[in-house]
Amino acid sequence: MSYNINDKGYYGEFGGAYIPEMLYPNIEELRQNYLKITAEASFQEEFHELLKDYVGRPSPLYFAKRLSEKYNTKIYLKREDLNHTGAHKVNNTIGQILLAQRLGKTRIIAETGAGQHGVATATVCALMGIECVVYMGEIDIARQAPNVARMKMLGAKVVPALSGSCTLKDATNEAMRDWINNPVDTHYIVGSVVGPHPYPDMVARFQAVVSEEIKKQLIEKEGTENPDYLIACVGGGSNAAGTYYHYLDNTDVNIIAVEAAGKGIHTGESAATSVLGKEGIIHGSKTLLMQTGDGQITEPYSISAGLDYPGVGPMHANLYKTGRAEFISITDDEAMTAGLELSQLEGIIPAIETSHALAVFEHKTFKPDNIIVLNLSGRGDKDLQNYIDYFKL
Numbered sequence: 442m443s444y445n446i447n448d449k450g451y452y453g454e455f456g457g458a459y460i461p462e463m464l465y466p467n468i469e470e471l472r473q474n475y476l477k478i479t480a481e482a483s484f485q486e487e488f489h490e491l492l493k494d495y496v497g498r499p500s501p502l503y504f505a506k507r508l509s510e511k512y513n514t515k516i517y518l519k520r521e522d523l524n525h526t527g528a529h530k531v532n533n534t535i536g537q538i539l540l541a542q543r544l545g546k547t548r549i550i551a552e553t554g555a556g557q558h559g560v561a562t563a564t565v566c567a568l569m570g571i572e573c574v575v576y577m578g579e580i581d582i583a584r585q586a587p588n589v590a591r592m593k594m595l596g597a598k599v600v601p602a603l604s605g606s607c608t609l610k611d612a613t614n615e616a617m618r619d620w621i622n623n624p625v626d627t628h629y630i631v632g633s634v635v636g637p638h639p640y641p642d643m644v645a646r647f648q649a650v651v652s653e654e655i656k657k658q659l660i661e662k663e664g665t666e667n668p669d670y671l672i673a674c675v676g677g678g679s680n681a682a683g684t685y686y687h688y689l690d691n692t693d694v695n696i697i698a699v700e701a702a703g704k705g706i707h708t709g710e711s712a713a714t715s716v717l718g719k720e721g722i723i724h725g726s727k728t729l730l731m732q733t734g735d736g737q738i739t740e741p742y743s744i745s746a747g748l749d750y751p752g753v754g755p756m757h758a759n760l761y762k763t764g765r766a767e768f769i770s771i772t773d774d775e776a777m778t779a780g781l782e783l784s785q786l787e788g789i790i791p792a793i794e795t796s797h798a799l800a801v802f803e804h805k806t807f808k809p810d811n812i813i814v815l816n817l818s819g820r821g822d823k824d825l826q827n828y829i830d831y832f833k834l
């Protein structure tokens with residue numbers, strides 16, 4: 442049995458492509474071409490050259506000495522925060538823009554909630570000189586002004602989504618509508634391991650460079666490519682998918698997935714999808730999502746904008762359902778405390794998303810000789826004001 446995707450586009454019972462008829466040609470074009478194109482030597486060469494010289498890969502695997510001493514175990518941090526643009530998201534946008542070019546696309550669209558994926562998309566569009574349109578809920582535009590400014594600086598057009606709750610799901614609807622109207626010249630860059638097949642698999646493969654590097658780096662440092670535990674935070678699940686990818690079927694390696702419990706799992710202000718979610722369809726994929734009794738999507742809440750998503754990708758739904766991964770929910774308060782702790786123990790200010798993963802060490806006791814690799818998915822510059830307000834610094 443494999444925990445990776447099968448040839449029908451499913452992880453166990455999750456995944457697939459539940460899309461309106463009018464999107465079928467776009468998705469089918471991608472499905473028929475993504476494996477072939479990404480396997481070409483010229484694609485791999487350009488992808489890895491950009492990851493090296495533009496993104497700054499490989500990202501270091503850093504042994505966090507003082508953090509390890511505090512929790513009496515061996516903690517390595519995979520430093521995705523050191524990537525150009527400050528997080529793991531750029532690994533995926535580089536892969537997708539190279540694919541779009543080879544499909545003859547001349548225009549890129551994307552949706553964004555907090556703006557991080559919009560910035561990563563606008564960045565690679567500037568790099569390649571391709572037109573970029575980013576859909577963003579009107580409320581998010583107001584909340585995330587610095588990222589809106591970045592996208593504009595990079596030459597992207599930011600289009601407000603004015604319907605519904607004026608947030609991420611409405612921006613996604615607008616982007617879908619655009620794609621239906623522009624199927625020939627436009628590629629839609631999805632930002633996480635979500636959406637209809639082949640998106641979850643395609644994004645996981647682009648992020649898989651993370652676990653490919655972890656294997657090599659851990660051999661150098663510990664003489665084994667296998668840690669005892671992998672830890673990553675899960676919004677849609679892309680940094681986690683990249684961390685787990687080459688270890689999915691190696692059950693000697695334990696997997697921990699960390700979700701945002703917001704103000705508490707049962708407070709009604711949470712994004713703990715594994716606990717609160719039920720099977721359903723969101724963004725074209727069968728997965729676990731937070732919904733009301735009659736199937737309306739529940740508004741999620743987390744202090745971190747990147748974890749504030751009502752579903753998880755189908756890979757993670759399957760990891761939960763099969764018990765392959767242990768899911769832990771972390772509250773806003775626990776995450777903020779862990780973020781401050783890493784800042785002061787290691788001199789690294791993490792993104793608040795990442796702080797959720799770091800809070801696992803207060804939740805779970807590891808053995809002194811356990812080797813743990815945690816994906817430090819992003820840096821905290823974007824969250825500084827949030828930390829300052831929270832701690833009254």
Ligand SMILES: *Cc1c(COP(=O)(O)O)cnc(C)c1O
Nearest residue numbers: 633676677678679680747794819
């Ligand atoms: C967007 C983001 C996340 C959440 O997205 P995933 O697809 O679950 O990885 C986590 N960390 C950081 C720093 C992010 O920017």
